[in-house]
Amino acid sequence: MTELLTNEDYLFLGARVKPLLLSTETGGNFSVFEFIEVKGLEAPFHIHENEDEIWRIVEGEITFFLEEQEIHAVAGDTIFVPRGKSHTFKLKTNTVKAILSLTSTDFENVIRDIARPVTSATELPNQPVSKKQAEQLIASGKKNGLTILKHE
Numbered sequence: 001m002t003e004l005l006t007n008e009d010y011l012f013l014g015a016r017v018k019p020l021l022l023s024t025e026t027g028g029n030f031s032v033f034e035f036i037e038v039k040g041l042e043a044p045f046h047i048h049e050n051e052d053e054i055w056r057i058v059e060g061e062i063t064f065f066l067e068e069q070e071i072h073a074v075a076g077d078t079i080f081v082p083r084g085k086s087h088t089f090k091l092k093t094n095t096v097k098a099i100l101s102l103t104s105t106d107f108e109n110v111i112r113d114i115a116r117p118v119t120s121a122t123e124l125p126n127q128p129v130s131k132k133q134a135e136q137l138i139a140s141g142k143k144n145g146l147t148i149l150k151h152e
Contacts, residue, residue, distance in 0.1 A: 002115050004108070010115035013133060014041025014125050017115060023105035031108045033100045037062070038125050039091040046088065049145035051104030053081040060096035064089045086149055095124070106144040113140040 002010065004019050011017075014037065021032040037060075045065070055064070057073045064071040064079050066087045073079050081087050083103075102108060114136050129137070138148055 001113055002117070004112050004115070009118045009123075010111070011118055011123065011125050012111050012115040013129050013137065014038050014043065016118065016124050017111060019108075020099070023108055028105055029103075031102050031105060033102075033108075033111070034058075035096075035098050035100050036124065037089075037091055037096045037098070039094050041125055041128065042090055043088055045086050045149040046141075047086050047147045047149065048081075048083050048104075048107060049147065050083060050106045051102050051145075052083050053107075054101040054103075055079040055081065056099040056101075058097040058099060060094075061092035062089050062096045062098075063092060104145075107146065109144045110137070110140045110146055113144075 004010070004022060006019050006022055006025070009016055009018050016036040018034040019031065020034055023029070023031045055073070055078065057075050057077045059075050061072070061074050064073060064081070064087060066081060067085055071079055114133065140146070141148060
């Protein structure tokens with residue numbers, strides 16, 4: 001488990017993440033992260049049972065797959081992903097920078113369980129999720145209302 005610090009950078013599976021506002025600062029009500037996602041390392045279809053996600057795209061192009069709906073997004077767009085809905089995304093550009101707001105602390109706990117501090121100012125993930133990371137994700141997800149549906 002990693003202690004997350006505001007404005008420090010971490011690697012979390014296929015993304016570089018920076019906590020901007022943690023649940024400890026909001027009375028446990030919500031948290032906000034900067035995500036830099038990397039093409040080819042996107043998350044599998046999954047469901048957050050306990051929180052909504054609000055994605056604000058800062059740089060790049062991305063397509064969200066929300067249940068049966070496809071939503072194309074570019075810089076300046078905001079995407080709402082309601083709790084309980086299966087979703088994933090695919091990058092159209094090599095990276096996408098986004099601000100992710102979460103209406104519960106459960107996914108923050110998943111990040112805390114799996115993330116590790118970056119080792120340089122420019123480090124990005126460059127390897128697919130390992131078997132060990134996948135097992136950690138599934139175990140943490142079970143504790144925190146995150147269900148992985150399939151990995152492509």
